[in-house]
Amino acid sequence: MHQPNGRAAPSRPDEREIAARLRAAGCVFAEDEARLLATSGASDEALAVMLARRVAGHPLEHVLGWVDFCGLRLDVAPGVFIPRQRSALLVRCAAELTPTGATVLDLCCGCGALGAALAAVVEDLRLHASDISGTAVELARHNLTPWRAACYEGDLFDPVPRALRGSFDTILCNTPYVPTRRLPSLPREARVHEPRASLDGGPDGLDVQRRVAGEAREWLAPGGHLLFEVAQDQERRSARLLEDAGLRTRVCRLEEIDATVVVGRAPSAVPTEGRHG
The missing domain is CATH 3.40.50.150 (Vaccinia Virus protein VP39)
Structure with a gap:
């Protein structure tokens, strides 16, 4: 794939690459988080933004837009407490x-x-x-x-x-x-x-x-x-x-x-x- 300026667009990182970046950023559960990001269904561009936000320290739940609580998938958003x-x-x-x-x-x-x-x-x-x-x-x-x-x-x-x-x-x-x-x-x-x-x-x-x-x-x-x-x-x-x-x-x-x-x-x-x- 090429961008309009002729330069090749960066390839989509796989789960292992995502985990490596998360681990380097200090995420304790890097592998689990990488799996959630990789299987989120996000486009290449959206995944890049999500990964950058997580590496920058945004809560994973805010990055994904949801939290798994007591077996329920509930929407969450910045500015609202994340259920523990x-x-x-x-x-x-x-x-x-x-x-x-x-x-x-x-x-x-x-x-x-x-x-x-x-x-x-x-x-x-x-x-x-x-x-x-x-x-x-x-x-x-x-x-x-x-x-x-x-x-x-x-x-x-x-x-x-x-x-x-x-x-x-x-x-x-x-x-x-x-x-x-x-x-x-x-x-x-x-x-x-x-x-x-x-x-x-x-x-x-x-x-x-x-x-x-x-x-x-x-x-x-x-x-x-x-x-x-x-x-x-x-x-x-x-x-x-x-x-x-x-x-x-x-x-x-x-x-x-x-x-x-x-x-x-x-x-x-x-x-x-x-x-x-």
């Missing part, structure tokens, strides 16, 4: 607690990964999702299309219709939980290419969780559950936040993926004395 594989534990815990036909809120939803993954394993959910980022909400709306989710843009519970107070059986909430002082130690991909608001949890990492915990009781149905993902060294403080909000708590931990989830359960409704079925 450790969040699969939050989905697993929620699936054990969420009944068929439940009303669910994916709070701080990002691209909608948690809600999508839960809806894929629990049938007939009435799914809602909220995020402060308009870009994230548009992605979530697209990713959650199969489940006809209602998506809202705004700060935490603010955009959620008031009529839904007291109706949520499950609230999934992957708030930012990195303490501000630890942000410089995050991988460059996260620091440079993901919104700080989706990472920075304030001085102890729990600022947003405090706000959620303070409002959650009025949104949860009797016996409903609120689930947070946290770092292992935050689990006791996070559990205390939920206890102070009147929720019964327990902690789930999965060492294999370094994941910790704190679960809070709202009190069940107390039957009225003398009431008959």
Whole structure:
């Protein structure tokens, strides 16, 4: 093949060549990433751009335009938090607690990964999702299309219709939980290419969780559950936040993926004395 100026166009790199370039750029999983790029179906020109972006340090998921999360292929884009594989534990815990036909809120939803993954394993959910980022909400709306989710843009519970107070059986909430002082130690991909608001949890990492915990009781149905993902060294403080909000708590931990989830359960409704079925 020749370009209009008569010079031969560079040949398409094969998977081995792509892996070599990725390895030289410091990509730990160069071979796996090379396979994904080589089989992406991109044209020669598009593949060259994708490879250059990855070598320059852009997250692989942003380069590909999608992420594999809990077996689902979900669209992602620059400016939106990339779902982490450790969040699969939050989905697993929620699936054990969420009944068929439940009303669910994916709070701080990002691209909608948690809600999508839960809806894929629990049938007939009435799914809602909220995020402060308009870009994230548009992605979530697209990713959650199969489940006809209602998506809202705004700060935490603010955009959620008031009529839904007291109706949520499950609230999934992957708030930012990195303490501000630890942000410089995050991988460059996260620091440079993901919104700080989706990472920075304030001085102890729990600022947003405090706000959620303070409002959650009025949104949860009797016996409903609120689930947070946290770092292992935050689990006791996070559990205390939920206890102070009147929720019964327990902690789930999965060492294999370094994941910790704190679960809070709202009190069940107390039957009225003398009431008959």
